[in-house]
Amino acid sequence: MGDKIFICRCxxxxxxxxxxxxxxxxxxxxxxxxxLRLGMGPCQGRGCLxxxxxxxxxxxxxxxxxxxxxxxxxxxxxxxxxxLASDKDEKNR
Amino acid sequence: MKRIDKKADVVIVGGGVNGCSLAYxxxxxxxxxxxxxxSFLCSGSTGRCGAGIxxxxxxxxxxxxAINSIKIFEKLEKELGQDIGLRQGGxxxxxxxxADMKQANKNVAMQxxxxxxxxxxxxxxxxxxxxxxxxKGMHAVGATFCxxxxxxxxxxxxxxxxxxxxxxxxxxxxxxxVQGIKKNNGKIDSVQTSNGKITTDLVINAAGAWSKQIAExxxxxxxxxxxxxxILVTERVKPVFEAMVISFKDGIYFSQQEExxxxxxxxxxxxxxxxxxxxxxxxxxxxxxxxxRYAPALKYVNVIRQWTGYYDITPxxxxxxxxxxxxxxxxxxxxxxxxxxxLSPMVTKILTEYIVDGKTPQILNSLNLSRFKGKKIxxxxxxxx
Numbered sequence: 168m169g170d171k172i173f174i175c176r177c178x179x180x181x182x183x184x185x186x187x188x189x190x191x192x193x194x195x196x197x198x199x200x201x202x203l204r205l206g207m208g209p210c211q212g213r214g215c216l217x218x219x220x221x222x223x224x225x226x227x228x229x230x231x232x233x234x235x236x237x238x239x240x241x242x243x244x245x246x247x248x249x250x251l252a253s254d255k256d257e258k259n260r
Numbered sequence: 261m262k263r264i265d266k267k268a269d270v271v272i273v274g275g276g277v278n279g280c281s282l283a284y285x286x287x288x289x290x291x292x293x294x295x296x297x298x299s300f301l302c303s304g305s306t307g308r309c310g311a312g313i314x315x316x317x318x319x320x321x322x323x324x325x326a327i328n329s330i331k332i333f334e335k336l337e338k339e340l341g342q343d344i345g346l347r348q349g350g351x352x353x354x355x356x357x358x359a360d361m362k363q364a365n366k367n368v369a370m371q372x373x374x375x376x377x378x379x380x381x382x383x384x385x386x387x388x389x390x391x392x393x394x395x396k397g398m399h400a401v402g403a404t405f406c407x408x409x410x411x412x413x414x415x416x417x418x419x420x421x422x423x424x425x426x427x428x429x430x431x432x433x434x435x436x437x438v439q440g441i442k443k444n445n446g447k448i449d450s451v452q453t454s455n456g457k458i459t460t461d462l463v464i465n466a467a468g469a470w471s472k473q474i475a476e477x478x479x480x481x482x483x484x485x486x487x488x489x490x491i492l493v494t495e496r497v498k499p500v501f502e503a504m505v506i507s508f509k510d511g512i513y514f515s516q517q518e519e520x521x522x523x524x525x526x527x528x529x530x531x532x533x534x535x536x537x538x539x540x541x542x543x544x545x546x547x548x549x550x551x552x553r554y555a556p557a558l559k560y561v562n563v564i565r566q567w568t569g570y571y572d573i574t575p576x577x578x579x580x581x582x583x584x585x586x587x588x589x590x591x592x593x594x595x596x597x598x599x600x601x602x603l604s605p606m607v608t609k610i611l612t613e614y615i616v617d618g619k620t621p622q623i624l625n626s627l628n629l630s631r632f633k634g635k636k637i638x639x640x641x642x643x644x645x
Contacts, residue, residue, distance in 0.1 A: 195300055197299075197300055197303065198300045198301075201300075201301075201302050201307055201415040201419075202415065202419065207565070208564075209495050209562070209564050211564065211565060238567075240539065240565040240566060240567050241539055241544070241565075241566055242544075242563060242564075242565075242566075245495055245562035245563065245564045246562060246563055247559060247560055247561065247562050247563070248494070248548045248551055248552050248558050248559050248560075248561055248562075248563060249548075249552060249559030249560060251544055251545060251548035251549075251563060252545070252548035252549040252551070252552040252559065
């Protein structure tokens with residue numbers, strides 16, 4: 168086993184990479200998202216955003232309630248284009 | 261928070277790509293620059309855009325701006341010392357009928373006269389560029405294609421500009437809102453922010469969809485209207501095409517990103533102007549339906565996210581650039597109508613040369629706010645999303 172700690176598994180981001188970005192001044196989850204694509208994979212940040220928030224708090228001395236969670240974007244789970252495109256009673260999956 | 265600078269040569273309102281590019285260029289020319297962004301950099305339209313860069317326009321002016329912008333994008337990575345995610349896979353514009361083809365011929369002739377590599381394709385040639393398209397499903401009779409159009413990463417680009425701006429001495433204040441602008445004898449006097457007052461002679465309004473409100477602080481009326489626009493993105497799949505596919509008739513645009521996700525948008529039917537941010541199911545359905553009609557194989561691909569952003573739309577879909585007549589030192593850089601990212605290199609270069617060198621090329625007159633005062637305007641018709 169390597170010694171890398173993965174925070175965002177969808178986008179392959181390690182604790183080290185996230186801490187580096189925080190040091191560079193990207194000190195909100197929204198900015199880390201833009202900078203590193205944190206939380207932009209299929210799970211939409213379910214696994215990583217709260218972990219990354221703790222890293223921000225540790226680095227900046229802020230409390231968790233000062234660091235907002237980015238807007239949730241629909242759909243809640245991945246849905247196929249075929250299903251979304253279908254009309255009532257139509258089988259188009 | 262550190263108190264804001266008391267004085268500046270220029271205050272830029274808005275931390276999108278245009279604001280950050282201006283901060284970089286003006287600081288490089290030794291101006292004392294302060295940029296105020298009410299949220300984080302890239303939080304507005306820049307960070308929500310489709311990220312396409314296109315030179316195929318219907319008005320000569322936009323085509324010229326875009327061609328010169330891409331020339332700058334091509335050298336930007338070297339200039340800023342950071343990857344900006346440039347990828348030139350071309351733009352494929354679908355032509356649907358005779359009337360469409362007439363306009364396409366006209367556009368291509370004008371674009372070629374400017375030296376652009378652009379051609380008209382037959383349906384077979386379309387499939388060579390993007391094999392997964394369905395000619396019948398799209399109702400395509402042909403297409404236009406320009407291989408040097410493409411894609412640039414808005415986050416990477418904006419952050420690279422911001423980084424270089426700071427290296428050249430610019431001060432970028434995020435989470436700092438502009439609350440008022442004061443004038444004195446018809447000239448800019450100062451800017452009041454949530455973090456203190458700055459005395460300055462110059463204010464650049466690069467606030468995107470909020471530019472109208474910024475201008476109102478100093479009694480300047482902009483005709484801009486904010487329109488909610490939506491985009492969706494899919495999971496990553498094997499890369500199969502590089503071009504951005506667009507249609508002016510259906511309003512759709514979509515492309516596959518380098519990492520494999522398909523990203524695209526389409527106008528929401530009957531959308532009204534306003535500050536709406538909620539994503540709609542109407543969009544999701546309409547976009548999916550049209551996308552699957554264009555490329556049936558995509559029906560098995562999963563959508564993972566949809567989001568909204570604003571187009572800051574002017575009556576002629578062309579930006580408002582330059583100093584306003586009524587207030588000396590109040591400079592507009594807004595109203596991009598959905599094309600602010602792709603036009604930013606050239607627009608910010610022109611404004612920098614105006615501010616520092618006093619250069620006034622013809623395009624500054626033509627894009628000035630005063631054009632809406634009872635004159636005939638030429639509307640840009642090559643608009644999607």
